[in-house]
Amino acid sequence: MMGMTGLRIHKNRVIRWKWIWLLFFCVVLQPRADVQAEAVLEEKEILVAASNGEQRTEDVYDTIYDSIPLDEVEEILQELKADEIDFSVREYVDQVLQGNAELSLAGIGEYVRQYLSEQLEHNKTTFIRLLLYGILSGVFINFSTSLYEKQMGDTGFQIIYFLVASVLFAGFFSAFAVAGEVLKNIVDFMRALVPTFSVALTWSSGSATSIAFYQTALYAIAIAEHLLVNMFLPIVQVYFLVGMLNPLMGWRFTRFTALLRSFVRIGTKTLLALLIGHQGIQGLIMPALDGVKRSAVFKAANSIPGVGNVFGGVADTVIGTGILIKSAIGVGGLVAIAVICLVPILKLGVFTVLYKGLAAFSQPVTDKRIVSVFQSTADSGRLLLHMVFMTAVMFLITLTIVIAATNMAL
DSSP states (O other), rough: HHHHHHHHHHHHHHHHHHHHHHHIIIIIIIOOOOHHHHHHHHHHHHHHHHTTOOOHHHHHHHHHHHSSSSHHHHHHHHHHHHGGGOOOOHHHHHHHHHHHOOOOHHHHHHHHHHHHHHHHHHHHHHHHHHHHHHHHHHHHHHHHHSEEEEHHHHHHHHHHHHHHHHHHHHHHHHHHHHHHHHHHHHHHHHHHHHHHHHHHHHHOOOOHHHHHHHHHHHHHHHHHIIIIIIIHHHHHHHHHHHHHGGGGSSSSTHHHHHHHHHHHHHHHHHHHHHHHHHHHHHHHHHHHHHHHHHHHHHHHTTSTTTTTHHHHHHHHHHHHHHHHHHHHHHHHHHHHHHHHHHHHHHHHHHHHHHHHHHHHOOOTSOOOHHHHHHHHHHHHHHHHHHHHHHHHHHHHHHHHHHHHHHHHHO
């Protein structure tokens, strides 16, 4: 009789745990087949082991962390190390989880100062040469005016103008290549990070938040790849070319260049505002929706005698560990984006300041047409810098909103 009673009790416990697993998988996490199939299997192993009392919190942490694919993210960063990047998301995430991650602001400041000094030293020769060309152009113009040798003066000016133009073309297209490369690097990195971070979101928050982030991030990647790279970058190139020809054409394209400049600046700001607004709304709604689902599951589990307390403990352990890992990966992604953008932003910043300063210093002694192309080159560099900066901000804010919203909602 006692044996039959024990068998019945054991059978009832098995049925209870089947209900727990079914509720937890179907409502709380709802993994997506495209990016989270592996996580589903790992999740089931964790809960089964935890339900039998065989898995401790440390083991839950290890299993969740191992189920999140960071390999592709690491491969992308390894490829970018040739561009003076030395950063590992996995190592940084490990440091964050261990509580010993450090970002030395003093060290970063020293690196920036040293790099800027190197860039200024590297561009010093170009600055001096262009300044001398500008002075020579003023000499030719004054010479032709005073001696009525207009033809000779114009010929000399044209020679100087084309010498200046050759240097400006080389400088601009070098900066243009830097901007195009860093935009591509950001897109490639985000394309690798999005599936990884979506899996972490599924562990910590739920499927609604994970899917919303996945879709918004894909929108941001499409914007960066198709609009910024394929449309706005060529517009900046046209802006530079027209700006170089405008002084020779009697400034007939001044308003056209102003239109191109405004289109790029306003266009990027509008795209950023729309994307951040969309992500902000998603960040308010989706974590709350996942919270409602969890609450419904917990109430359903509590209605089963002898199950509610155990289920709550298992769920709290898994979700709490998922939050920790998700936040660490998110912060690692933020730092990686900043690292990817740091050197190109410094290069573009030096390029812009160099030609802006050149226009200012040469204006008193240089022909206004030469000053105009200096200023046009500086404005082109500023547009490139603006695009890179806004792209980085777009992804940084997208990640930050998701991290903050999911932490507050739980």
